[in-house]
Amino acid sequence: MTPPATTQTVRPLDTMDVRIGGPEQIVGVAAEHLRLLGARTEGPAASGPDATVTLSGDGFETARATAVWGAPGSGLVDEATVQAATGIMAVHGRRDGAPAGLAADYTATATAVLAVQGLMAGLIGQARGAAAAPVEVAADRAGLLAVSQYLAAAGADEGEAAELAPGGPPFTSAEGTLFELETLDPGAWAAFWRALDTPADAIRAGWRPFQFRYATACAPFPAALHTVTRAHPLAALHRAAAHSGAEICVLRTLAERHTETDGAAPWALSPLAGGPVPRPRSAPAKTPAPDLPLAGLTVLEAGRRIQAPLAAHLLGLLGAEVVRIEPPGGDPLRGMPPTTSGISARWLALNRGKKALEIDIKAEADRGRLRDMASQADVFLHNWAPGKAAELGLDAEDLARVNPGLVYAYTSGWADRIENAPMGTDFMVQARTGVGEAVRPEGEAPAPSLMTLLDVLGGLHGAEAVLAGLLLRERTGRGVRVDSSLLGAADTLTAPALARVTRGESPRRPAGFRSPLRTADGWIAPADRHAAAARGPALDQLPTAEALALLHTHGIAATPVTTDLDALHHDPRFAGAITRDAHGAPAVPTPWRLV
16 A cells, blocks of 8 residues: 555655745745655745745755746736636636636646756755756746647647547536546446446447547537436446446535545655665766756656656656656557657657657566666656556565665555545546536536646656655665655645635635636636726727737736647747657647756
């Protein structure tokens, strides 16, 4: 089982002091993560439009990070304008047919995690001989990273494999209970619906949008599927799920989640068995450059879908050599449409620049090869199903025997913290943890976003945990097991809403919160602080440019809402930051600058 965070006894930032200030949406998350990693807060928080973090102590040169909303002159001044510009509103709104803001502060949360990553990466670089380098992060780059797979698909050589149209879960029972349905098996999908006497044509037509909803952020189901669930009580739906092998999860409220929160950190770190290993273990043959502090380190990644591959991708951007462990014949997702130069555009968004090795983990000889590789690696990262690593003889204890200096990283769904937890996929975790309420304001029915919010934020947490493990190894000379989860990501994202529950307030944002405004030819999003004032002028008859000009004359900050992600390439708000890779697929910028 994953060791619970409450047993964590080693922290990489112990004896270090942090001074932090700026927008609460960013610095609140950063301060909490740094505290959980052992840093001590000193002095009053500074104020200002940008977030600033300074870490000092224990023989390191002072590490500094600055976080901004967007580039100067871009008009991106807060969470709402960043969501609008980067395409998050467009992707989140696909289910309902129009752009919609996330009521949770998603880009601010991601930016804070990226800032902590950058600080720890810089400290690792210092420990390995690199010069200290200030870290710069920006919420607009965090937003582009969050939509990178959707952007890649929009710029691919071919169209989507499934229709982009409104529709999707959750489903509703006869009692009016909202629930998510999950299965990765078309047979289980069909069996669930047959048990409810669903028309065969609706079952067939529903599978493809259901299967691709992770990729498209929408699922235009036949109306018959929703009609069928509304005709059955929840008990009958549970029986159909048990009979078929599918799983359902009733949407929980934030108030319900508040009653069961355990105060756990979003990750857990525990030393591997065995004594310290020689510190030169990770000493590079050549001093790493400040902007590539992980150069010379090797990461073995046995990941699938988004969470673990994204974590490894971020480590690669920091200089590590990433070797993907793929099944015989290669990762089947390489061919997932739409493609660019014959390779899945979405796959490239997470895996470009990685090496790959085909390993049959079911064969003892190949598992032996993997252990040999792990004996020379710095990080082993996977997101296999719970218990699979131990079954294969590839758990932390197994690999510690061949490499006591390894950072063993497991990115899971639930981290063994929820009793009787359903399948640990993005939308099920959103449903179970109240995210479906947190991302939608009052007046809207709770519903998990069909944008893969937790897979992406879980990948960021996974990379953060690995960096914490690497820094701890540098400081102690011992290998470390690090565990992160989608549940931890959900807890980070919903923390402000849960804090409102603690204060006796409504956990949800008020009706209309962060809703974009219609113009004659598009949409605009006002800054959160100007939302009420922006609803005064009549804008729906004006072209977007004129509507913005009118608002600006009244001192109201607003920005156009990106609805065509492919247009981001030429968007002046990002000043050429989006490029094309060697295959011609869109590539978003590295989320940090270590300069």
